[in-house]
Amino acid sequence: MNNAFEIQNLCKSFKDFSLNNISFSLPMGYIMGFVGRNGAGKTTTIRLILNMINRDSGEIKIFGLDNVQDEQKIKQDIAVVFDDIYFVDSWKVREVETALKGFYSNWSSKLFNQYINSFHLPMGKKVKELSRGMKMKLMLAVAMSHEAKLLIFDEPTSGLDPVARDELLGILSKYIADGQKSILFSTHITSDLEKIADYITLIDYGNIFYSGTKDDLLESFCIVRGGPHDLTDELKKNIIGLTTNIAGFAGLLPTSEMKHLAPEIVTETPSIDEILISISKGEGNHE
Amino acid sequence: MSNILKSIKLDHHIMKSRYPMFAIAYILGIVLAVLSKTPIYGALVVMIIAAPLTGQYFSIYEKNNLEKLYGVLPLKKFEVVIGRYLFALCIIVINGMIAAILAYIISFLTNKGMSSLEYLSYLSGGFFYVCLMLAVIFPLYFKFPFSKVYVFSNLPFYLVFIITFSLTRKTNVLKQTGPTAQYLASHLIIIAAIGLGLGLILLALSCLLSCALLEGNREVSLPAEKPEKRLFFVDNLRTWMVTLVVLQHLAELNNTLYLFMMLNSAYFMGLLFLLAGYFTPGSFERKGPGTFLKDRLLRLGVPTLIYAFILSPITRISTHGQQALAGNITASLFALGPMWFVVMLLVFDLGYLAWRMAIKNKPERPAAENRRRLTFLTVALFMLVLAAASYLLRFVIPYGMSILGFPSLDYSAQYLSFFLIGMLAFRRDWLRSIPGSLGQLGFVLAVLATVLLFPVALIGAGSPWIGHGSWQSAIFALWDSIFAVGMSLALVTFFRRFLDGGKKFGRFLSQHSFTVYLIHAPIIVFLMLALRGLQTQPQLKFGLEAIVGLPLCFGIAWLIRKIPYAKKIL
Incomplete structure (x- = not known):
């Protein structure tokens, strides 16, 4: 090409x-x-x-x-x-x-x-x-x-x-x-x-x-949300731009890591904006 | 060429909105022409005011983000710069012509006529001044934001113009100066030619300078990218310097090409010391103190003895016959000749050895860990310090005074500092890393100094020769420092860019250059004796001897190096 x-x-x-x-x-x-x-x-x-x-x-x-x-x-x-x-x-x-x-x-x-x-x-x-x-x-x-x-x-x-x-x-x-x-x-x-x-x-x-x-990008990542108890150490390591509060956590996760997720954790397709925000927050979390 | 024309056209489109501003220049010019009753002054004022108005271009450039426009257009940077200068030149010429016509009309109406030659000389003077203004101002505009340098760059020129104008109004300054100036005053056509020619030269140099500034520190594939590669360009540069030494001595023997000799002696031995200094620390590191000392004595001491006790007497006797044996035989027969350089280098090398011993042989840091770029500010400061040192030294040793066989001891500040800079260049890897733009800047400064300072240092009725603290000596020191540093930078970057090949022929010349340095004096003397029957112009004779003498020197050097063990020394 x-x-x-x-x-x-x-x-x-x-x-x-x-x-x-x-x-x-x-x-x-x-x-x-x-x-x-x-x-x-x-x-x-x-x-x-x-x-x-x-x-x-x-x-x-x-x-x-x-x-x-x-x-x-x-x-x-x-x-x-x-x-x-x-x-x-x-x-x-x-x-x-x-x-x-x-x-x-x-x-x-x-x-x-x-x-x-x-x-x-x-x-x-x-x-x-x-x-x-x-x-x-x-x-x-x-x-x-x-x-x-x-x-x-x-x-x-x-x-x-x-x-x-x-x-x-x-x-x-x-x-x-x-x-x-x-x-x-x-x-x-x-x-x-x-x-x-x-x-x-x-x-x-x-x-x-x-x-x-663009399609690969949107398929390669997902937004994950869950309660405070769902956030394991393993997940913390993999999430990009992790945000936590009393209600729980949210962040960007490579789809390759989705199979280890607990069933309570909600996943959504991210927008480019959300990916951008997550990588900006997670500077140092990624290469 | 077509791109330069397009660039000029674009400049015209950009400047169109500011053309009405030129009316100010014309109004002031006409008022002054009528009031002073000398219409040509009006024309000069129009030129002086109109020229910097071309700088308004840079104001529009800054205000309208034209950097982006030029970034998008299919134009090379140098085409933009050349276009800008040609556009300014068009503005100067067109305004000058209109102003001259107006002055002519006013003089016709007021009956204050002038001969056309006088007109032309005044206009060419104005042209030169305007070119000088643009030559200084434009590079500043290319380098710095217009708003920051506008006032500061223009004001001195207006002040100088006003002062000069009031002085020349009261007295005829030219008639109160030396015979050269008086000669010029009576040959106005020469003044006109000098004004126009110098103006154009200044603009061309300034254009080159602006190109270098705009290119900035553009990275090119320098030898810096290949640290293990041999610096062939340094070998080639050394060969060229030795060739210049031979040519210099040929010119001296023929008593011709004085300017060539003066320009040469201002920098070429200094540059040879710099190159020698560059290789000294590496040689010391490889060999260690003992072997370094032995090597220096063998390679520098033995050739000096051979020259002083064998080659010098042969040369002296063949040129002076029996006279050579009369008077002070030691001084006349056993002269150092060109080996003064080798002796001085030996002293510097021994000094370096002593210093290394004093600091307990602490190893040189590798260039890679120690790389600090050479900046223009450092270079400019060094020029000034060197000028001051040379000026002070010439209080004691005036220019051209030979002492103990050393013909140019007044340059020893330059020689020593260049040798030290050579060592610094090794530590900081400057020969590989100095930007090409610094070389261009150096060349422009060298030429500018030669055009502006060199003649000033040499003229002046009844001036003493360079030295003894005269003002001419100060100007001369400033000139030769700028010239030496500028030419060295220019030659290093030029050879690095264009003559970095390690071809067989280049290597042959480089391997034999030191031997040529040692043996060239008797060879060219014999050659001159052989050609003494030839009656022709000294310049022509010089050319002929150079064509024959240079290959002869290298040929004999090749034969000498064939002698067993000779390569250990040479």
């Missing part, structure tokens, strides 16, 4: 944070949710993918090419939507196209105009006059007008209302329909991913906790 990107043993250290030997990949034609709390290392990973910062060690291949050696070639086929707009605020919407179209060999003005019309963006309005949702749509229009094969989203939905978020997810589903495009969707709002992601990569404190299909 061809990969849109492949990260191997990537390391990057800062004074107060480090990305520790992370590896994961995204097959072509799929959407990957890149999940972790604020400061987990999502943006650092994206900046490393884009070669905006230098890695300490490791390898990043995009469409099979090295992201540093073949940076220009790769970036013709990559588009990024950040959490905030990165165009000059005095530019009008039409000037954004004038300024950027020359950089991409696949740029289609027709496509750009189509997206601008369908997103109801006024051509004559300045970037600074657009609402947050409109700014996100403008970045999206630019990203999709050069037929990028890999779309990277860095927290694009933070600050968007639910209607705008739903609209975005609809657009993305359409965009990857031909099976030739992939999306890396970094977010901490995991409900968005439940709807569209095929793969999930969970990152916490610079370490990859899980990377694989």
